[in-house]
Amino acid sequence: MSTALAPGTDTYDVVVAGGGPAGCAAALVLARAGRTVLLADAGTGPPKVGETLVPAGRVLLGDLGVADRVLGSGHLPCYGSLSAWGSADLHAVDFINDPHGHGWHLDRRLFDRRLRDAARAAGAEVTEGSAVRAPARTPDGGWTLVLRGGTGPAGTRSGGERTVRCRWVIDATGRAAAIAVRCGARRRVGDRLTALYVPLEADPLDTDRRSLVESDEDGWWYTAPQPSGGRLVAYFTDADLPAASPTAHHFHRRMSATRHVSRWVHRDGPPPTSPAAPRRAAAHTAHLDTVYGDGWTAAGDAAVAFDPLSSQGVLTALYTGLGAGLAVGARLGRAAQGADSALAAYAEQVAAARSAYLRGHRVIHAQEARWIDRSFWARRLADLPGPSRRPREGPSTS
Known part of the structure; x- marks a missing residue:
């Protein structure tokens, strides 16, 4: 036209x-x-x-000539990450070894x-x-x-x-x-990934500046401190699965069942009696x-x-x-x-x-083999070679 x-x-x-x-x-x-x-x-x-902006982000912002201007006060340093992925144990990645320094929340x-x-x-x-x-x-x-x-x-x-x-x-x-x-x-x-997330109020006992990822049978959890105070908790799963239910009860029940995220979120006591319902965002x-x-x-x-x-x-x-x-x-x-x-x-x-990205995406999802009979993981493992990564047909409900 x-x-x-x-x-x-x-x-x-x-x-x-x-x-x-x-x-x-x-x-x-x-x-x-x-x-x-x-x-x-x-x-x-x-x-x-x-x-989160990874440490290499400073290089691109430097190429644009705005690194100091953009990364000044107002953001939180991110010193690394923790993950429980492929097993229930936590594994740490520390940015102290990164040549570009720390990242940023x-x-x-x-x-x-x-x-x-x-x-x-x-x-x-x-x-x-x-x-x-x-x-x-x-x-x-x-x-x-x-x-x-x-x-x-x-x-x-x-x-x-x-x-x-x-x-x-x-x-x-x-x-x-x-x-x-x-x-x-x-x-x-490429997929139907969606994010359900809840911002939580500040906890004076919460001083860890790392992010945390923890997988479960129908997706994975993420939590990180926020520059404005408090902490964000998010759950990533496919939008068509029952695990994507946006109700407060469902979200917080699943979160309480996690081994690590629940401890980070409820450091100072039990979960709230009237929890907030999660918001939803596209993540595909x-x-x-x-x-x-x-x-x-x-x-x-x-x-x-x-x-x-x-x-x-x-x-x-x-x-x-x-x-x-x-x-x-x-x-x-x-x-x-x-x-x-x-x-x-x-x-x-x-x-x-x-x-x-796709190569890395396949590698990281291949590391989680505990729930290959669940729809979320079966979808991500379906194109991986080898009998150990061939998913079995399994249920898609919680």
Whole structure:
């Protein structure tokens, strides 16, 4: 679909849809390269809590020139992790041996806001609360887009709709991949993983800054301290299994049955008599069949989304955002002949990252062989070679 450009429409080289780590990284790269950039942050959806940035994240933030600015006060250091996986015993990974130092339990709102501030300081225009809608091609090969809600240039506009024009669109809208899917890309979903999570109040006895993972027969548990105080507890299972019941009773009953998570959560006494019901968030593995097309490129979860067990979510968002920004910048600066080579190289980088993730994903799930007759584990072990990893047909109920 193409459309004529309305008089007075604001024009940019690139519009980045999505103000998370991927979108901000892309906007930073492009703005510093002298491109005119509009970064539109919809600011919708539930707050992202419980996320950890691994030590290598400092390298990517350093490449973007924002490490000190973004990783200042407000986050908690993460000194390592504990896991009860494949057995009931705890195993520790200590970041003291990591050349990049410790990781971070992120305050995602603060983290993302600092990234957007850095993009603004680099020269990008940043709109808050602005959803990108109605992408349409113009006769000259560009785009018109409608921004709904939020602020305009220098914060002078609010609410309503605003039409903008650009040469290129970067889709950093998360797992929905709203722009890419509208442009014809297909979303490939690898599993049905969902997260049920509950934030808990601060406990003065809780001073451990490590994260903890513990598997059970229908999924796995995760708990970590929060920068705002308190602790997050999350359970990951497939959305179609009975274990995914969102009731407070079911969630806390299962949590109390764990060997390690329950002790961390209830250090100072028995569980509450009126526990909170868990919230739900998507956690499935997914990717696009193509991460770029005519006039658009996808980054972050829009391009490829990993199981949270990998702890690679924020890192991959920064990596793909940086790569997308460099590729689009190169594409806009080249003549037609060979113009897509940078985008093709970016697509290969994303594919390589996904392949590495899948190899690691198979290895880690193969280490848990206690419940291979349960649906959650059978699904993840089905493609592994060898008779010891061939799952038996088993029940899918608790």
